[in-house]
Structure formats: C-alpha cells, structure tokens
Amino acid sequence: MADVLPYKPKQGEIPTAPGVYRFLDAQGRVLYVGKAKNLRQRLSNYFAPLRTLHERTRRMVTTAASVEWTVVPTDVDSLQLEYMWIKEFDPPFNVRYKDDKSYPFMAVTLGDEAPRVLVTRNRKIPRARYFGPYPKVWAVHETIDLMIKAFPIRTCSDASYKRAMATGRPCFPGQIGKCGGPCSMKVTIEEHRAIVDDFVAFMAGGDERFTKELTRRMQSASAAMDYEAAAKYRDQLASIEAVLGKSALVLPSDEDADLFGIAEDELAATVQQFSIRGGRVRGVRATTIEKELDISGSDLVDQVLQRAYGEGIDIPRRVLVPSLPDDVAELEEWLRERRGRRVEIAVAQRGQRAELMRNATLNAQQALIRHKTRRTGDYVARTQALTDLQEAIDLESAPLRIECFDISHLGGTNVVASMVVFEDGLPRKDQYRSFNIAETTDDTDSMYQVLMRRLAYLDPSTGSGAELSIAEPVEVSTTDDAFADGEVVTTRKKPRFAYPPQLLLVDGGKPQVEAAARALRDSGHTEIGLCGIAKRLEEVWLPGEDFPVILPRTSEALYLLQRLRDEAHRFAITHQRKRRRRDIGTVLEEVPGLGASRIKTLLRHFGSVSALKGASSEQIQEVPGIGPALALSIHSHLASR
Numbered sequence: 001m002a003d004v005l006p007y008k009p010k011q012g013e014i015p016t017a018p019g020v021y022r023f024l025d026a027q028g029r030v031l032y033v034g035k036a037k038n039l040r041q042r043l044s045n046y047f048a049p050l051r052t053l054h055e056r057t058r059r060m061v062t063t064a065a066s067v068e069w070t071v072v073p074t075d076v077d078s079l080q081l082e083y084m085w086i087k088e089f090d091p092p093f094n095v096r097y098k099d100d101k102s103y104p105f106m107a108v109t110l111g112d113e114a115p116r117v118l119v120t121r122n123r124k125i126p127r128a129r130y131f132g133p134y135p136k137v138w139a140v141h142e143t144i145d146l147m148i149k150a151f152p153i154r155t156c157s158d159a160s161y162k163r164a165m166a167t168g169r170p171c172f173p174g175q176i177g178k179c180g181g182p183c184s185m186k187v188t189i190e191e192h193r194a195i196v197d198d199f200v201a202f203m204a205g206g207d208e209r210f211t212k213e214l215t216r217r218m219q220s221a222s223a224a225m226d227y228e229a230a231a232k233y234r235d236q237l238a239s240i241e242a243v244l245g246k247s248a249l250v251l252p253s254d255e256d257a258d259l260f261g262i263a264e265d266e267l268a269a270t271v272q273q274f275s276i277r278g279g280r281v282r283g284v285r286a287t288t289i290e291k292e293l294d295i296s297g298s299d300l301v302d303q304v305l306q307r308a309y310g311e312g313i314d315i316p317r318r319v320l321v322p323s324l325p326d327d328v329a330e331l332e333e334w335l336r337e338r339r340g341r342r343v344e345i346a347v348a349q350r351g352q353r354a355e356l357m358r359n360a361t362l363n364a365q366q367a368l369i370r371h372k373t374r375r376t377g378d379y380v381a382r383t384q385a386l387t388d389l390q391e392a393i394d395l396e397s398a399p400l401r402i403e404c405f406d407i408s409h410l411g412g413t414n415v416v417a418s419m420v421v422f423e424d425g426l427p428r429k430d431q432y433r434s435f436n437i438a439e440t441t442d443d444t445d446s447m448y449q450v451l452m453r454r455l456a457y458l459d460p461s462t463g464s465g466a467e468l469s470i471a472e473p474v475e476v477s478t479t480d481d482a483f484a485d486g487e488v489v490t491t492r493k494k495p496r497f498a499y500p501p502q503l504l505l506v507d508g509g510k511p512q513v514e515a516a517a518r519a520l521r522d523s524g525h526t527e528i529g530l531c532g533i534a535k536r537l538e539e540v541w542l543p544g545e546d547f548p549v550i551l552p553r554t555s556e557a558l559y560l561l562q563r564l565r566d567e568a569h570r571f572a573i574t575h576q577r578k579r580r581r582r583d584i585g586t587v588l589e590e591v592p593g594l595g596a597s598r599i600k601t602l603l604r605h606f607g608s609v610s611a612l613k614g615a616s617s618e619q620i621q622e623v624p625g626i627g628p629a630l631a632l633s634i635h636s637h638l639a640s641r
Helices: 039-044 056-065 077-090 137-150 157-168 189-205 209-223 228-247 297-309 327-338 351-377 379-392 443-455 510-523 554-589 594-606 609-613 617-621 628-639
Strands: 017-023 031-038 066-071 106-108 117-121 128-131 257-264 268-277 280-290 318-321 344-347 401-410 413-423 433-436 474-476 490-492 501-508 530-532 540-541
Touching: 017 039, 017 056, 017 077, 031 039, 031 056, 031 077, 039 066, 039 594, 056 137, 066 344, 077 297, 077 327, 117 137, 137 189, 137 257, 189 433, 189 501, 209 228, 257 554, 268 297, 280 297, 297 327, 297 413, 327 344, 379 490, 379 554, 401 443, 401 554, 413 443, 413 554, 433 554, 443 510, 501 510, 501 554, 510 530, 617 628
Parallel strands: 257 318, 318 344, 401 501, 501 530
Antiparallel strands: 017 031, 017 066, 106 117, 106 128, 257 268, 268 280, 401 413, 413 433, 474 490, 530 540
16 A cells, blocks of 8 residues: 555645645545644644554545545634534544434424423424433423423414314313413413413523522412412422422532533444533433544544534533533634524533533443443344355355454563454353463464464364364273273363354454464365454455455444454453563562562552563662662562563
8 A cells, every 4th residue: 555645735735724624535425524723734644654544544544535625714614614514415434423313302482472392303493492302201291291380381282272272162281281371271372471481491590589489479378368379389389399309409500501421432432411401400411423533532522512512502601521622712602603692611620510520421431331232232233243244255154153363462572362252243251262372483473373273173074063073182981880891981071162163353464364374274274264354444354365355334244343353452461461460470579588468569569560670779669568678689680680
C-alpha cells in the first residue's frame, strides 16, 4: 500500500479558514463529514504517513477517493453546516446512533385552541412543548394520570374534542373524569388555557409555589367549613406531592440542566442523559453509539451535543458533560441561537453535580456492558455471524468450533502464546490454553511452533470432524482382575481438546497466516479452515491470497472475529503478566534475608517491576522493613540481572 494517498491536495491548496470537509469514495458517496477551525491544519492530520494513522482512520482515508471542503465565515457556521450534512448524507464513518427513536415523551400541544397532553415519539408537532424523555411508556402515562388530578387539562383526541364542541355533549374521557378540557363542559377555553399554563410551568420547573398555594387554599376552605372544596384541594395537593416524590431533588430547585454520562471502548460508546428541571430528574435517556473512527472523548462529546440539540427542542440553560469539547465557545453560541438565551456548557467537578455525573457514568458503563452482552447472547446474531463467516471465507460448513491464537512478548523476550476456543459463537473458557515459547526467531516462527504443538494432538487418519481424531492419553489398569482373561482393560481419560476446530484464526496479517498454513500442511491437517485478522485495518486474510477480505463494518461475522482476537490477546497478556510476576519473585527470592512478605511489600510499594528495578538503594530503603544493608543487597542483585 502506498504511503501517500493519490488524492492528497497539493501544499497550499487547503485554506487556513474555518470550514467543513467531506471525504468521498469513487462513486461520490460521502464517507465522512467533519469541521475545523483551520482546514489546512485539520486535514493535514489525515494525510500524514499511513503507518502513523489509527487503523480505522487509515481505513477511511484509503477507502475515500477524494476530499472536498467548504469555507464558512465563522466557527459557529461550520458547526451548523456539519450538522446539516451529517443529517443529509448519513456518512458511514461518522458516529452512528442505534436507538434514537426508542424513548417516549410527554407533549403539550400549545398550538391548539385547547391544548392537550399526550404521549408521543414524534418530536415535530408544531408549537408543542416536550417533557422527558421517559424510559418507558407506562412511566409517561403514570405521570400524566397524577398530573391531571392537580391540573385537569384536555387528554381526549382531536376528533373527540371537535365532536364534543359541535354537539355540546361532553367527550367520553370528560364524562369519566379523565379529561378536563372545554370539551368536558366544565371550563371555558380561557380558563382551560390558564390551567395549561400552570401545568407547563410546573413540569418545566417543578415550581413548589403550587404546593404552597394549594396548601393555603385548603386551609382557607377548611376554616370556612367548605369541606368539599378543601377535599378537592387536598386531592390536588396529594397528586402534586406524588409527582414531586417520584423525582428526586438532586440539585438546587432553580437548576435546569441536562447531564451526559459517557462510557466507551474502541468500537462503541453509550450515553446516559439525565434531564433535570427544577432540580429534579425529569427524564432519562440511554443511547448507544457505534464509532466508525477513533475519536477522542472531547470530539465524542461534541457529536453527542449536536445530536441531542440539533432540532433546537427543550435546550436547558446549562449542559453538564464529562469533558469540554475543543470548540466549546462555538457550541455555546450555536445552542444560544437555538434556545434564544444563553447556554452554558460545563464539567461537573464537585458537589452534587459531580455525584450525579458519577451516577450517570455508572449507568452508561452498565448500558455498554448490556449492549455487548445482548449482542453476544443473541442466538440469531450468533447464527448469522457463523453463516456470514462461512460465506466470506468459503468454508464447507459453518465453523461451530473456532480456535484463535495470539503471540505476546516484551521486545522479543518472554514470548508466550494463547489459544481461546469459541463454540457456537460463545467462549469455552475451560478449553483455553497458554504456551511458553523458549526459543524463536520472530512472530511467524512462534505461530508455527504453537500450531504444530496444538495440531500434534489430532490424528490425521480419522479426519477433523471425528471425536476419535483426538490423541487421548490412555490409563492402563494392572489389577489381577484386569489380566484374568489375558486382556488389558483400559480407561480413557478426559480428552485434552474436546473436538478439532473447523476454523483456526490467527491474530495478524498475511505473514502470520502463511506461517499457520505451513503448520497445517506439515501436520497433515489441510482440511481445517484458516484465516487471520489484522488489527491495522480489521482485514481478514486467507492463505495464498494477495488481497484481504473486507467485511462490512457492522457485520456480525467481523464482530465475532474481533471478539475472538481481543479475547486471545487478553488471555496472552494475562499469562505473560503472571510469568513476569513469577520471574521477578524468583529473582528476589535469591536475595538473602528477603522473604515472601517483604517481596510482596516491595512490589506493592513500587507498583511495578520496572519501577523497582529503576529505584536506588535509598529509595528501596524507604520501604517499611527494609534496612540499609538489605536495600543495597536488593539494588545490587537487580542491577546484575
């Protein structure tokens, strides 16, 4: 692969002004949209030597065939244009939101003659005021049922309202006490509008003045012995207190804010949004994001805020985030234009806000775990992954058993390997294996050695699909009864590897795959499928092929291969760390006067083996229980290793 992209603009062609840029493929499809305060500076990052780019960024720029840009007057204009283009083109390499329509809202149709309250997922009702989002539909209905007892406003459909106003007969919800609009024939349009205004004011801020006012009215009615009115105010007061009780007061009562907790890994992120009005959590929303490029935390916050407030609906005066975006001033100005008033973006650093941010982040972390677990545990998705993998690498049948191998070392030393096993798309941790490699020349030689050791347990004469192909140790019984008839009684132990694999997966590209193919040929097991996954561009390599297989970024087959590769890497690193701890423990045990307890204290104090090796005798002497002579002995012993 050439290190310079053929469509790279000439030096000086790219302006230094703010603007928005687009990467396009050969067919003109927009692959990625981004903004920049300085277009030349930002785009130069994409045209750096390919070997220095993150693998997903490299995949995007090598997939693209051209780049275009549009200069705008200000940074705020670039924000607006970027948002519009992302909505218009839906670029595959921009972050992708998985569940943006899954949450219901409470809406009050202020544009109607007699506004009604309803549950909806439609965020485009003209002149409607929205509250939420709510985690479940029943939560919205429960809140509405409580609220209309205190603020009886219209709940019936538009058709029922028109029919009731035309005939002079109350609508059916009004007859059973579920609708308080003019169609119930109990209030006028003007009186109903005043109640709606109170309803909106209460939901927007949780204004406790209503509680105080209803308490005053109830006490006045009771003093005047108007017990029927007092009971009415009592019931309204109970409904308001029930709504307030369901929303914990987490911030000062005048606080209106949205708080975003974010958890992420290399491939996905989850966002937990808390909508706080009047100091109380009024809505909760969780969103899962698929990250197509390697973006930093501040860039992710930028994208999240654009998505949350792009339509300009229900923007609070304060937005709390885990880290500030680079263009925070431009984002604040962009939000101010949409809200019509000042908006502050801040980091929750201390007090109640920081505690709430920790809670939101914890919920986001749990949501990320659930997202990955749900995808792994989905039988249909696993079946689809195995079927897609069979077709992509041309296997005779779906690979029900896959074994993945990874090599790990420290600068060519402490070379270890791992083998992880997935059956039916799920890990079989009881069959994981680790290997120590005493002598090797490079990673390909290490891979060849490990696979030869693994494949030695298979019997080539019986084929890879038979259980008898496993070389099992045999235990011979030598009791008198066993030899009574001149026969030897044998008992088979549990096989070391339950079944031969249908597919071997190696962590690496073409060199590692060719080394694995050589091991399969030399061991006589060419019937086993083989492929490798290169983390550089998430390419799938097959033996004897000059070009890799590129699986779709959202493919279940690619997700399965990535899980196998990451699990093998994790298992290899774990084994290597155990060896390193054991090795340093063995070295320290050679020091006279240094026992297991002091070794543990030393490692706990310095935190790592490298820190202990780099410490002076005076620093070692600071550890409790280590005297000057012993510290000098330890330092001298480690320096000589």
